[in-house]
Amino acid sequence: MHEMSLMGDILQLIQEDATDKGIQQIDKVELIVGEISNAMPDALRMAFDIFRDQNLHLFTETAELVLHIEEAKAKCVLCELEYRPDQKIALCPSCLVPSGKVLSGETFQILSYEGRN
Numbered sequence: 001m002h003e004m005s006l007m008g009d010i011l012q013l014i015q016e017d018a019t020d021k022g023i024q025q026i027d028k029v030e031l032i033v034g035e036i037s038n039a040m041p042d043a044l045r046m047a048f049d050i051f052r053d054q055n056l057h058l059f060t061e062t063a064e065l066v067l068h069i070e071e072a073k074a075k076c077v078l079c080e081l082e083y084r085p086d087q088k089i090a091l092c093p094s095c096l097v098p099s100g101k102v103l104s105g106e107t108f109q110i111l112s113y114e115g116r117n
């Protein structure tokens, strides 16, 4: 489950930033997750719960993960049709060739987090 390592990286970044700001315990983490970012929301939630329960000096017991799902969109470079790809290399539903340029849905980033001093 590569979401464990993704979540580990994210929590490490947050932890470093929190240390700089004098934040003792993290209460809430918000992420933007694109539909075709290769990170599964359920697996991210599970990974977050595991890290939280193992690091209760760093998180509050009720710390929550909020995911904002970014819809996937692609535009065909041949016919300019905009469509919703189900993966990164997606066939244009009209031309039936992999001619889509992804416009959104690949994002995987931290939106914000909250904590207590």
Ligand SMILES: [Zn+2]
Pocket: 076, 077, 078, 079, 080, 081, 092, 093, 094, 095, 096, 099
């Ligand atoms: Zn097309």
